[in-house]
Amino acid sequence: MQLDHEYFMKRALVEAEGALDREEIPVGAIVVMNNKIIAKGHNLTETLTDVTAHAEMQSITAAASALGGKYLKDCTLYVTLEPCQMCAGALYWSQVSQLVFGAADEHRGYRKMGTQLHPKTKVVSGILSDECAELMHAFFSRKRKQH
């Protein structure tokens, strides 16, 4: 059967929950090609002590490795949070066919920052945005209580 955006965003949310379990900002991403998940990743900036270790970056690298080629031309990247400048810039180079994201990032998101995606990349936003945003709120609310 043809699986839909909600189905795949739920899988990205499972990745985000994996980040939460490690006390990482809960963002998850997957890459889908022909109805099949070829890569997944979640934010690992704290675990790896590396600002570049965003969910999308992990997934772009893993997808290219799975494909044996660096361009994601027939792929869709699902991510629970709107990508930042860095990740949108990486998506630009990847020439990904489609970007689907959940919650908007009004402050650091690529749209507010004016980052350009590849002209061939189609964008779908707001898929399960409440669930995606709720995970972020839960994380930051817990962090505030700890300090």
Next chain:
Amino acid sequence: MQLDHEYFMKRALVEAEGALDREEIPVGAIVVMNNKIIAKGHNLTETLTDVTAHAEMQSITAAASALGGKYLKDCTLYVTLEPCQMCAGALYWSQVSQLVFGAADEHRGYRKMGTQLHPKTKVVSGILSDECAELMHAFFSRKRKQH
């Protein structure tokens, strides 16, 4: 002695030559802290089959690893070519103190693309820009002859 921008850009050029030797687009980068090189890297997008493997990304990751912390607050990143959106976005997150680059990238550079660096990041451009640009020209001219 206090080493200057030209000294460190020459070291970044050595990295770029390392990329050229691997038939990679010749861009090299280093990270300097307190007059000392703590990380270096060059473009590896072909070798690693990964669009995210730019010289700056390699160097930011390596510098954070050397420091044991993800922020490059007292560091200068030297790179032979003006960073792209992705790399400028990574530099934004790293809060690097200073960015020094050689050749301008009029098409895909972060300034043309409108990418924002961290407000605390100081920028110096045009250091050994002719040498940095010459290496790029040599690469693309050789590639054109091959095809």
